[in-house]
Amino acid sequence: METDAKKWLESLSRMKPNFDRFSSVSLSGINVLSADHGRVVCSFCIPSYLTDAEGYWQPGAIVTLMDVVGVVAIMSIEDTMKVTVDLAISFFSQAKLHEEVEIEAHTVEQKGKLTMVVVHIRKKASQQLVAVGRQWMIFSSTRPFESKL
Known part of the structure; x- marks a missing residue:
């Protein structure tokens, strides 16, 4: 399962940014x-199309990346995709254009069909915390490894 989860996220990272599909824009180039x-x-270098007029990484793009990487953390232990039912994010600092960040997601709790995932994003050079997301996810009938991107 972990190999399938990694392959699925890597396939998203290779997608060319499609501005009609925000997740492909937010994940294109993730390592x-x-x-x-x-x-x-994962690691990620912030591209220009995900920054605001002042050159800072847009919060919406951060949220999308956290959500998908959280799903992959669950997929690495379960043969199922889950969807977010509750998401809380704390922002601590801003990351800039071309800055490299590290993303770490891990499952922390399971209650019935719900799974909790915590996602940390840090600036690679300084290890300064950019954001922490806590999300509860529940089973989805979609099987991502069988879907076509």
């Missing part, structure tokens, strides 16, 4: 370092 046992580690 998956590992995806196994409920933990995913």
Whole structure:
């Protein structure tokens, strides 16, 4: 399962940004370092099309990236895709154009059909925290490994 989860996220990273599909824009170019046992580690260099007029990474793009990487953390231990039912994000600092960040997501709790995932984003050079997301996810009938992107 962990190999399928990693392959799925890597396939999203290779997609050319399609501005009709925001997740492809937010994930294009993500580098998956590992995806196994409920933990995913990635790196990402912030492109110009995900920054605001002042050159800072847009919060919506951060949220989208956190959501998908959280899903992959779950997929690395379960043969199922889950969807977010509750998401709380705390922003601590801003990342700039061309800055490299590290994303780490890990599952922390399971209650029935719900799974909690925590996602940390840090600036690679300084390890300064950019954002932390906490999300609860529930089963979805979609099987991502069988879907066509």
